[in-house]
Every structure is written in C-alpha cells, then in structure tokens.
Amino acid sequence: xxxxxxxxxxxxxxxxxxxxxxxxxxxxxxxxxxxxxxxxxxxxxxxxxxxxxxxxxxxxxxxxxxxxxxxxxxxxxxxxxxxxxxxxxxxxxxxxxxxxxxxxxxxxxxxxxxxxxxxxxxxxxxxxxxxxxxxxxxxxxxxxxxxxxxxxxxxxxxxxxxxxxxxxxxxxxxxxxxxxxxxxxxxxxxxxxxxxxxxxxxxxxxxxxxxxxxxxxxxxxxxxxxxxxxxxxxxxxxxxxxxxxxxxxxxxxxxxxxxxxxxxxxxxxxxxxxxxxxxxxxxxxxxxxxxxxxxxxxxxxxxxxxxxxxxxxxxxxxxxxxxxxxxxxxxxxxxxxxxxxxxxxxxxxxxxxxxxxxxxxxxxxxxxxxxxxxxxxxxxxxxxxxxxxxxxxxxxxxxxxxxxxxxxxxxxxxxxxxxxxxxxxxxxxxxxxxxxxxxxxxxxxxxxxxxxxxxxxxxxxxxxxxxxxxxxxxxxxxxxxxxxxxxxxxxxxxxxxxxxxxxxxxxxxxxxxxxxxxxxxxxxxxxxxxxxxxxxxxxxxxxxxxxxxxxxxxxxxxxxxxxxxxxxxxxxxxxxxxxxxxxxxxxxxxxxxxxxxxxxxxxxxxxxxxxxxxxxxxxxxxxxxxxxxxxxxxxxxxxxxxxxxxxxxxxxxxxxxxxxxxxxxxxxxxxxxxxxxxxxxxxxxxxxxxxxxxxx
Numbered sequence: 271x272x273x274x275x276x277x278x279x280x281x282x283x284x285x286x287x288x289x290x291x292x293x294x295x296x297x298x299x300x301x302x303x304x305x306x307x308x309x310x311x312x313x314x315x316x317x318x319x320x321x322x323x324x325x326x327x328x329x330x331x332x333x334x335x336x337x338x339x340x341x342x343x344x345x346x347x348x349x350x351x352x353x354x355x356x357x358x359x360x361x362x363x364x365x366x367x368x369x370x371x372x373x374x375x376x377x378x379x380x381x382x383x384x385x386x387x388x389x390x391x392x393x394x395x396x397x398x399x400x401x402x403x404x405x406x407x408x409x410x411x412x413x414x415x416x417x418x419x420x421x422x423x424x425x426x427x428x429x430x431x432x433x434x435x436x437x438x439x440x441x442x443x444x445x446x447x448x449x450x451x452x453x454x455x456x457x458x459x460x461x462x463x464x465x466x467x468x469x470x471x472x473x474x475x476x477x478x479x480x481x482x483x484x485x486x487x488x489x490x491x492x493x494x495x496x497x498x499x500x501x502x503x504x505x506x507x508x509x510x511x512x513x514x515x516x517x518x519x520x521x522x523x524x525x526x527x528x529x530x531x532x533x534x535x536x537x538x539x540x541x542x543x544x545x546x547x548x549x550x551x552x553x554x555x556x557x558x559x560x561x562x563x564x565x566x567x568x569x570x571x572x573x574x575x576x577x578x579x580x581x582x583x584x585x586x587x588x589x590x591x592x593x594x595x596x597x598x599x600x601x602x603x604x605x606x607x608x609x610x611x612x613x614x615x616x617x618x619x620x621x622x623x624x625x626x627x628x629x630x631x632x633x634x635x636x637x638x639x640x641x642x643x644x645x646x647x648x649x650x651x652x653x654x655x656x657x658x659x660x661x662x663x664x665x666x667x668x669x670x671x672x673x674x675x676x677x678x679x680x681x682x683x684x685x686x687x688x689x690x691x692x693x694x695x696x697x698x699x700x701x702x703x704x705x706x707x708x709x710x711x712x713x714x715x716x717x718x719x720x721x722x723x724x725x726x727x728x729x730x731x732x733x734x735x736x737x738x739x740x741x742x743x744x745x746x747x748x749x750x751x752x753x754x755x756x757x758x759x760x761x762x763x764x765x766x767x768x769x770x771x772x773x774x775x776x777x778x779x780x781x782x783x784x785x786x787x788x789x790x791x792x793x794x795x796x797x798x799x800x801x802x803x804x805x806x807x808x809x810x811x812x813x814x815x816x817x818x819x820x821x822x823x824x825x826x827x828x829x830x831x832x833x834x835x836x837x838x839x840x841x842x843x844x845x846x847x848x849x850x851x852x853x854x855x856x857x858x859x860x861x862x863x864x865x866x867x868x869x870x871x872x873x874x875x876x877x878x879x880x881x882x883x884x885x886x887x888x889x890x891x892x893x894x895x896x897x898x899x900x901x902x903x904x905x906x907x908x909x910x911x912x913x914x915x916x917x918x919x920x921x922x923x924x925x926x927x928x929x930x931x932x933x934x935x936x937x938x939x940x941x942x943x944x945x946x947x948x949x950x951x952x953x954x955x956x957x958x959x960x961x962x963x964x965x966x
Contacts, residue, residue, distance in 0.1 A: 316667035334377035342821035375451035379438025416945010431458035461907035473787025509564035597640035624658035764809040798833020841866030
C-alpha cells in the first residue's frame with residue numbers, strides 16, 4: 271500500500287511539472303521589486319509613546335541622559351548645560367529604569383547598549399510609578415547573574431580645572447541586584463561672579479534721593495571638591511519590588527573669593543575696593559526606599575520612605591576700603607523625611623481606583639554669628655490625602671484625582687497653618703499608533719520656604735539688608751496644557767504644544783526702606799498675579815536611513831505680571847541639534863539662541879548668550895570616546911544679563927562664568943560586562959511591518 275501511494279504521488283508531480291513547462295512557453299515572466307519590511311520603531315497609544323533606540327544611538331551614548339539626547343524625543347527637552355530633563359512645558363520628568371526610580375548615579379552608569387526601548391508615559395496607572403505625572407521609563411535587559419562595571423572620565427580644557435571621574439558597578443544574582451557608585455569631581459574657576467549697576471531710592475531728612483552703586487568684578491577665585499558615594503540593593507520579582515539606597519556626599523568650596531571696585535555716588539565722592547570671601551562645606555547622608563507588593567484580587571500597594579540630613583558651614587566676610595566690614599558665619603543642620611503610600615485596585619481591564627496618603631517634615635536649625643547673631647529653627651510639616659480614578663483603553667485614557675493637603679510651618683515659634691485642595695485632570699486620546707492628543711489641568715499650591723519666611727535681618731553690604739516675612743502666605747496656581755504628537759513614520763516625529771499657567775497672589779521679592787530710609791531691606795510680600803503661556807513645537811527628522819538626524823524646538827513664551835511692578839515680556843527661544851552617524855563614529859552639532867525668560871518671583875528678566883557646540887565621537891562594545899568644542903567664537907566670560915526694576919530698587923547685573931566661554935571637553939567611558947543576561951520576551955520583540963506583496 272505504501273509503495274502504491276508513493277508511485278501515485280510521483281506520477282502526479284511529474285504530470286504537474288510537464289504541464290508547467292508547456293505553459294511557460296505562452297506566459298511571460300515579470301521580475302518583482304524587492305519588498306522591504308520595516309519594524310515600527312516608534313508608536314503612540316493612550317498609555318504611552320514607545321521609542322526603540324537604534325544601535326547607532328545606543329553605541330554613541332555615554333549614559334542615560336546622553337541616550338535621550340541622541341534619541342531627540344520630541345515630547346521632552348534636555349538642557350545642554352545642566353542636563354536637566356523636562357517636558358515641553360518645563361515640568362519635571364521622572365526617570366525610571368525597568369519601572370524603578372533611577373538615581374543620578376544609575377543614569378550616569380547606565381550601559382546604554384543594554385537598552386531595549388524607551389517609554390514616555392503621562393499619568394501612568396502602574397502603581398510602581400508612585401503617582402508621577404510624567405515618566406521616562408527605560409527598559410534595560412537584565413542579568414541572570416553578573417553585571418558590568420563602568421569607569422567614566424571627563425575633562426574640560428581652556429577653563430581652568432574641571433575634572434569629573436566616577437566608577438559605577440552593577441551586580442545581579444538571581445532576584446537581587448547591587449549597585450555601587452563613587453565619584454570625584456573637582457572644579458577651579460578664575461572668572462566666576464558678577465558685576466552690577468544698581469539704583470537705590472533712599473530718604474535723607476525725609477526727602478527722597480537716589481544713590482547709584484556700581485560694583486565691578488576684577489578678580490575671582492572659585493574651587494569646589496565633590497565626593498559622592500552610594501550603595502543600593504534591589505529585590506525584584508513578578509509581584510514584589512524592594513529597593514533600599516543609602517548615600518553620602520561631601521561638597522567643599524574652600525575658595526569662593528571675589529574682589530573689585532565700587533563706585534557709590536553721591537554717597538561717596540571717590541571709588542573704593544571691596545572683597546567678598548565665602549568658603550563653605552557640607553556633609554550629607556541620605557536614605558530612600560521603595561516597597562511594592564502586588565496583592566490578591568487586583569490590589570497593589572507601594573510605600574516609599576525617604577530621609578536626608580545635611581550639615582553645612584557657610585562663612586562670609588565682606589570688607590571695603592571705606593571701613594565697611596561684615597562677617598556672617600552660619601552653621602546649619604537640615605533634615606527632612608517623607609513617606610508616600612499608595613493603594614491601587616484594578617477593576618477589570620479598563621478601570622482602576624487609587625488611594626494615597628503622603629506626609630513629611632522638613633526642619634532647618636541655624637546659628638548665625640559675627641555681625642548679626644541669630645538662632646533659628648524653621649520647620650514645615652504636611653499631610654496629603656488623595657483619591658483617584660483611571661479609565662484606560664487602547665485609544666482613550668482618563669485620569670482624575672483630588673485631595674486635601676494640610677500644612678503647618680513654624681519659624682522660631684511663629685506658626686501658620688494652611689489647608690487647600692489639589693486636583694489633576696488628564697485626558698489622552700490616541701486614535702491610532704501615529705496620532706495622540708493630550709489635555710491636562712491642575713489646581714495646586716506654591717509653598718513658601720525658609721528663605722522666604724525667615725525673620726532674621728542680615729546685612730548684605732553698605733546699602734542693603736535681607737530678610738523674610740513670617741506672615742507670607744502660600745500662592746495657588748492653575749495649569750492647563752494641550753499637546754499633539756504625530757509619528758507618521760520611523761523617519762519623523764513631532765509634538766506641538768501650548769500651555770497656560772497662572773500664579774495668584776504670588777510670593778514676590780520686593781524692597782522697602784530700612785533704618786530711617788538710609789538703606790533698603792529686601793523682603794517678601796504677596797502681591798499681584800503671574801500669568802504665562804507658551805506655544806511651540808519640537809520635531810525629529812531622520813534622513814539617509816537614520817544616519818542623519820535633525821531636531822529643532824522653536825518656542826514663544828508669553829509672560830505678564832500684575833501688582834506693584836506690572837511687566838510684560840514675550841521672548842522667543844530656539845534649540846537645534848544635528849547628528850550624523852558613520853559606522854562607529856558619530857558627529858553632533860547643537861545651537862541655542864540666547865535663552866530669554868522672566869523669574870516669576872522677582873520680575874527679573876534674563877538674557878543668556880548664544881550656546882553652540884560640535885562633538886565627534888567613536889565607540890565600540892566597551893569604549894566610548896568623545897571630543898567636544900563649545901562656543902569657540904565667543905569672547906570673554908559673560909554668561910547672562912539680568913535686569914530688574916522696582917519702585918525703590920533697580921539693577922542690571924552681568925553674570926560671569928565658564929558656561930558660554932570657549933571650552934574643549936574630552937570624555938572617555940570604559941565598560942566591561944560579566945555574567946549571563948536574561949533573555950526576556952517582554953522587553954522588545956518583532957514589530958509589525960508593512961503588508962507583504964510576495965505571491966504565495
């Protein structure tokens with residue numbers, strides 16, 4: 271029987287082949303074009319926007335922030351000077367790695383080649399994000415055992431001494447991961463400080479007159495040594511995440527010395543010299559924990575305690591050749607602790623409920639000696655209870671929460687309590703993977719701190735004293751954001767956004783007559799409103815198969831204040847970045863128009879200089895070497911100009927430093943890994959491509 275079926279099958283195949291050969295004489299053949307199936311490297315949904323970094327971007331990046339800068343995600347902004355990550359509205363963005371908060375040390379030590387994808391989340395419902403409003407979650411391949419060690423060195427030239435070195439090591443065994451970090455950062459700068467042209471409206475025998483005080487910086491010496499040390503242990507399973515982090519940091523400024531000339535007329539007929547010496551040291555210890563548990567019946571709980579303590583010695587000696595001398599020696603012990611707790615209940619696949627209780631306490635104990643002697647104790651406590659609801663489908667996400675916050679501040683026995691509501695509303699609609707619309711509203715509070723509420727009166731120089739206002743009240747604010755994100759293809763990504771922000775009965779820094787009008791005192795009051803808005807767009811365009819990448823972020827800001835110092839200021843800002851990848855080499859150029867803005871608490875407008883730079887780098891599996899040149903055509907050490915006008919005081923201040931001075935940076939990173947990586951299927955897999963036209 272088997273032989274019969276075999277012969278039958280062979281005869282059928284032979285007949286078919288003969289028929290096909292005969293038909294080929296009458297049918298013309300046609301060559302089909304190649305069909306390219308491209309993975310989707312970026313996509314929208316109501317829960318997140320997901321980006322998959324290319325191999326070129328991961329190899330070129332030296333750390334987590336550098337990777338985000340290489341990717342040029344249009345929904346976030348990265349300041350090229352201080353590397354601070356914000357959303358397009360200027361709000362904080364929390365950085366997480368594998369659903370756990372990432373410390374600065376972990377971001378500096380991240381092995382970028384292990385990154386699988388980057389998620390940008392708005393109001394995520396996952397309780398592990400602890401109620402954060404905006405999150406960048408970096409998904410990294412984990413280790414079954416072993417890990418890696420990374421050594422980074424960065425040196426700046428043409429500035430003096432600017433040296434940064436750090437060692438980061440990660441080791442995993444089964445469900446435990448251990449991280450250690452040590453850094454040594456040293457800075458020396460001979461061009462740090464400011465010059466000012468000030469006008470004081472004073473009283474003499476009850477009559478008003480003006481004094482022009484011009485302070486010109488001639489000599490400066492600045493040095494800082496910073497040594498951080500951090501250790502962290504993490505337990506991670508499917509239903510439990512426990513993380514404990516302890517850290518120590520020493521920051522010392524043995525020299526902050528500035529001197530120059532003073533021209534104060536008509537108060538003094540001749541110019542004279544001044545010198546200001548302000549060395550300071552601080553030692554800090556910190557602890558942070560994170561405890562997440564997934565409970566039965568779709569409950570989960572997350573508790574996060576933190577504690578920080580800092581001891582500071584701050585010495586100030588001010589002398590002038592006209593016999594004016596001021597000494598202020600401050601010793602401070604500051605500590606704070608906080609605990610955040612959230613309970614979440616998931617109802618089906620779309621709904622979830624959230625309950626949160628947060629509380630904390632801040633305390634500052636200060637002792638001033640010298641010209642002014644004071645003993646201060648400032649504390650602030652708060653308790654916050656909130657409830658929230660989330661609806662989440664593939665296309666629509668709605669988040670609502672509301673709560674009540676109680677605060678109590680105590681400055682040297684003078685207590686002020688405040689109780690106010692807080693609410694957030696967030697709506698995201700994503701009709702498909704290419705388009706996403708989002709809207710956000712917030713009503714919250716700006717709390718005055720010890721700087722604004724301190725009752726001490728300290729002398730700054732001949733004509734100025736400084737103090738706070740214990741009766742200063744908190745300020746309420748509202749925020750409304752609208753944004754649209756468009757991802758038409760892997761080659762283009764764009765975000766268009768607009769915002770309104772209103773701060774009402776704001777905490778305003780003002781100047782009043784003091785000592786019979788012979789001097790001014792800088793203090794704080796509640797006065798007027800601060801209203802601002804911004805409209806802008808950010809886009810990332812990839813060309814030449816992703817080898818060339820262009821990013822631009824134009825933005826127009828609208829600012830207006832009311833009260834005793836009304837002001838309108840509407841600056842335009844632009845940030846441009848161009849990156850080119852050539853095998854193992856990469857080249858990046860960036861340019862920023864002079865950044866302009868207004869400080870909402872003082873009506874001070876600022877105008878920075880142009881900032882631009884070129885970077886060339888090379889990388890392989892272990893090494894990453896980059897050489898950068900910044901601001902090579904700038905002259906001098908000027909960073910920015912601040913301008914302020916009030917009824918009794920006006921100032922134009924020129925700030926100096928090394929941010930905008932020509933400099934060359936050499937950065938070298940070496941990483942070696944060991945052990946075995948986890949092969950997980952839930953990090954990133956095959957992506958859906960275009961429909962195939964191959965005939966079957």
